[in-house]
Amino acid sequence: MSQLVFEQFLNGIQLGMFLFLVSAGLTLVFGFMNIINLAHGSLFMIGAYSIALISGATGSFWIGLILCLPVTALAAFIIEVLIIRPLYTRDHLDQVLATFGLILFINEGTTMLMGRTPQFVDMPEALSGSVTLFGVFSYPLYRLAIIASGIIVAAILWFIITKTRVGMQIRAGTTNREIVQQLGVNIDGLNTAIFLVGAMFAGLAGAMAGPLTSVEVGMGENLLILCFVCIVIGGIGSIRGALFGALTVGIVDTMGRSFLPSILGAFLDPASASGIAAGLSSMSIYLLMVIVLVLKPTGLFPVAGRIS
Amino acid sequence: MRTTKLGLLAGLMLSATAAVAEDLKIGMITTLSGPAGYLGADVRDGFMLAIDEEGGTLGGVPVDVLVEDDGLKPENGRAIAERFLERDQVEIMTGIIFSNIAPVVAPLTLRADRFYISPNSGPSQFAGSKCHENYFVASWQNDSLHESAGINANNLGFKNAYILAPNYQAGKDALAGFKRYFNGEIVGETYTQLGQTDYAAEIAKIRAADPEMVFQFLPGGMGINFMKQYDQAGLRDEVPLVLAAPSADINILRAVGEAMVGVANTSHWNHDLDNEANKAFVASFAEKYDRLPTVYASQGYDTARLIASALKATGGKVTEDMDGFREALRAADFDSVRGPFRFNSNNHPVQNWYSRIVVEEDGEFRNKTTGIVAEDHADAYVGDCNL
Incomplete structure (x- = not known):
């Protein structure tokens, strides 16, 4: 039993790291640029489709993984210049409408180009199979690789944000954009850079998802909702919050799915227990969000003095 | 008009x-x-x-x-x-x-x-x-598909099973249908979300329950994702699957590939x-x-x-x-x-159910009919219908 708990905990961390890859960009864009980008999930999908196409054509997962980053960045650059830039000074409703339109546009465009049949990415030879952890249970190597890539991205972001000059400007901009602009920082350049970096993380997450799940139109939307939950729990604009929120959501969701049926089964008959558990576990993360928002309305790691 | x-x-x-x-x-x-x-x-x-x-x-x-x-x-x-x-x-x-x-x-x-x-x-x-x-x-009728899988599991000699399906009407019908004819013990029963893509948590539970076989009803992309992840987790060789037609159609076979070879399943139709x-x-x-x-x-x-x-x-x-x-x-x-x-009197089919096995022939993955598991099979609800 403790072995199962540990394995599910690992599954939860893996889901959390995966959510973090997408949430990191979302929270940066929302926190620094004050833009609600609903099309962030579309960038995730673009990453997944690029790896499916490129690795399908070249036969190599790794070439696909490397090339999907510039492809996503290019897509993000076009989106930023054409759609997002005119929206900086507009209110959130306009941003929601425009980026929701983008979702429809990108989804339909992908359907026209790629068709409705799901695409598949082959698992790289080096990461397929499973490893035995602590001599007791085997765990898929690829899922460990997702955890590792999440940790690497978190470390890179931590370094940039806390140790570099650009990071200082980002932190300052998240707190008060106008003053940073008045101090002579090139806000437009920084905006584009942040949008591209966020998009590349989403693209990376999409590419990592490829070998695990089918690559299909609309795959980013469900994920996007989860990621909004992550950044709201963590505190908008905070990378640390996004990491913490994503891990919490991942673990709560996985643990709920695994253990609620047996917990409820202790005092309900099996059929209704599994029925109620299925419903409860899909609600669990939203319940968590409600609880966090009641106790800490700005999230667990609010950005100090943020003026939005 | x-x-x-x-x-x-x-x-x-x-x-x-x-x-x-x-x-x-x-x-x-x-x-x-x-x-x-x-x-x-x-x-x-x-x-x-x-x-x-x-x-x-x-x-x-x-x-x-x-x-x-x-x-x-x-x-x-x-x-x-x-x-x-x-x-x-x-x-x-x-x-x-x-x-x-x-x-x-x-x-x-x-x-x-x-x-x-x-x-x-x-x-x-x-x-x-x-x-x-x-x-x-x-x-x-939804249940019939999975009743045939239950009968097939009996014929193959399995004594216990872990079963899972999405949490919606057809998923509930599926598990009910499988259990109606399967004589063995159900060691675990899980409802997943409709449209779920990641099955890591469910697969870990299957591993922990250590059943003789797994029955899943995950049609379309859900089944493709489940099978790929099941194979990646290294469970395919340890715990065999007994499926119904929707979890082993030719598109799933093509997408999942080699990992499906040898999987037993049942259907009312096959290309052969x-x-x-x-x-x-x-x-x-x-x-x-x-x-x-x-x-x-x-x-x-x-x-x-x-x-x-x-x-x-x-x-x-x-x-x-x-x-x-x-x-x-x-x-x-x-x-x-x-x-x-x-x-039948309730306007639902009475038909045969065939057992099939996934094989690789001419570089393609296909189902091969191996026999009949139920002849002139009627659904379980016809008695409740007063037509």
């Missing part, structure tokens, strides 16, 4: 337009988008193949098939059904793939006094207490069934669409052929001769590609 409208139209429109308006309208609400989109696409393609073979008619009656995508959302299904029934005046409704859409579309259709003929979904309530004289299922209608169907489907038909394509084709047989009997009358058309449908006077087939 149709004739009065035509009378008005005739005065206003060119005769060519009137001739088009005279075609019998069939509404097809099906799932074409998302990971399960190929299910609807194959039902549609099979249906259209039957029409093409007759040169644009069914049973000699010119038909106009309106196809719309429900996107696996009941609210879309409702909107399309209302439009089909009120504006387009379709006389036959068909195409429904998923059992969360059928309970929305079927009552609307039946209330409007039109015929509902399912090419796929057969939820339990409409086979039993809520059965209706104008509601037909040409494919199977030895009857003339099936041989002709598989050949002409492959010729027209350049791929092997899935079980869904066979169901779409059979549904169209069923409608054709009834239209031929009534000379094209549907809503003008409800009793005649209904009786003609019930007779099911056509050669089904699945072999022996007739309707």
